[in-house]
Amino acid sequence: MPVAGWEDHALGALREAGFRGGMARRRVVALLAHQDCALTALEIDRRLAAVGRASVYRALEQLEELGLVQRVELAGEAAGYERLEPGGEHHHHLVCGRCGKVIPFADPELERAIGSISTGADFDVSAHEVVLRGTCSTCGRGAQRKAA
Amino acid sequence: MPVAGWEDHALGALREAGFRGGMARRRVVALLAHQDCALTALEIDRRLAAVGRASVYRALEQLEELGLVQRVELAGEAAGYERLEPGGEHHHHLVCGRCGKVIPFADPELERAIGSISTGADFDVSAHEVVLRGTCSTCGRGAQRKAA
DNA sequence: GTATGTGCAAAGGCTTTGCACACGT
DNA sequence: ACGTGTGCAAAGCCTTTGCACATAC
Numbered sequence: 001m002p003v004a005g006w007e008d009h010a011l012g013a014l015r016e017a018g019f020r021g022g023m024a025r026r027r028v029v030a031l032l033a034h035q036d037c038a039l040t041a042l043e044i045d046r047r048l049a050a051v052g053r054a055s056v057y058r059a060l061e062q063l064e065e066l067g068l069v070q071r072v073e074l075a076g077e078a079a080g081y082e083r084l085e086p087g088g089e090h091h092h093h094l095v096c097g098r099c100g101k102v103i104p105f106a107d108p109e110l111e112r113a114i115g116s117i118s119t120g121a122d123f124d125v126s127a128h129e130v131v132l133r134g135t136c137s138t139c140g141r142g143a144q145r146k147a148a
Numbered sequence: 149m150p151v152a153g154w155e156d157h158a159l160g161a162l163r164e165a166g167f168r169g170g171m172a173r174r175r176v177v178a179l180l181a182h183q184d185c186a187l188t189a190l191e192i193d194r195r196l197a198a199v200g201r202a203s204v205y206r207a208l209e210q211l212e213e214l215g216l217v218q219r220v221e222l223a224g225e226a227a228g229y230e231r232l233e234p235g236g237e238h239h240h241h242l243v244c245g246r247c248g249k250v251i252p253f254a255d256p257e258l259e260r261a262i263g264s265i266s267t268g269a270d271f272d273v274s275a276h277e278v279v280l281r282g283t284c285s286t287c288g289r290g291a292q293r294k295a296a
Numbered sequence: 297g298t299a300t301g302t303g304c305a306a307a308g309g310c311t312t313t314g315c316a317c318a319c320g321t
Numbered sequence: 322a323c324g325t326g327t328g329c330a331a332a333g334c335c336t337t338t339g340c341a342c343a344t345a346c
Contacts, residue, residue, distance in 0.1 A: 021345065042335075051302085055301080058302085058337090073279075075221075116257065123280070124285075130277070130278050130279075169321090173327095202313080206326085
């Protein structure tokens with residue numbers, strides 16, 4: 001469920017940060033606003049025909065610095081980006097090593113455990129990221145081992 | 149504390165998997181055996197003068213497939229690799245966004261929460277990875293915000 | 297009208313692949 | 322001796338940077 005408020009929130013934050021209203025960045029914001037899970041920079045570039053690849057990367061970097069999106073390192077190939085809710089609600093990911101599918105999930109107990117660690121550590125924790133790797137149910141139905 | 153047994157365990161597993169005893173791979177195994185936290189492929193290559201970069205990547209790929217090392221996506225730059233204990237003990241990482249320092253930590257409650265999720269999910273979870281990002285105490289002492 | 301935003305293209309860094317030679321069995 | 326393992330070099334991705342033009346204010 002895309003959070004309708006995020007797009008305005010992000011555009012407002014960008015304006016407050018001194019950014020002008022360029023169209024490339026606005027398109028990136030609009031695309032992320034309607035997305036429920038991480039999107040790679042190249043995927044974003046692919047979907048926004050009129051927007052240059054460099055602008056996509058630049059917009060994502062700016063959005064990340066303002067805390068509006070989070071970069072998630074799902075695979076070794078390309079980084080994913082997804083919006084960060086002001087409320088703090090967020091999810092983590094299950095990544096299928098067979099088909100590459102990425103499935104979001106949320107778990108209060110996990111968040112609580114991470115919160116305890118963050119509080120106790122001699123380290124100022126500002127973000128966290130959990131990735132569970134394995135095989136999704138769709139892939140698990142058939143073969144079990146990689147091709148012989 | 150390097151686990152002395154891991155090196156032999158890894159070499160044995162490699163032999164059982166049908167690999168011959170080449171020296172490049174053996175050097176990579178020996179280096180990882182004495183390391184307590186993740187090392188990037190390029191760092192390994194840098195430390196093993198006589199070993200070609202390609203051999204480092206190939207060895208790491210083979211070790212990962214055999215479940216002897218785990219690849220961890222710490223930063224967007226380069227992936228880190230660290231040995232995986234047969235016993236299952238492992239740690240996670242705190243990454244300082246300011247200086248890039250990587251600090252390992254372990255937490256039973258966190259493991260328990262992840263275990264519950266893994267069991268309940270309609271997904272065969274074989275590995276997991278937690279990264280906490282923020283600022284380490286050393287960097288936190290001085291400036292608090294990025295340069296104005 | 298000026299500074300910012302943008303797109304294109306080239307460069308940069310990590311990783312992978314091809315190929316000939318060396319090494320392990 | 323045979324086949325695997327290895328090193329070098331080139332190629333392949335993803336990402337970043339430089340520069341000139343368009344755009345927002």
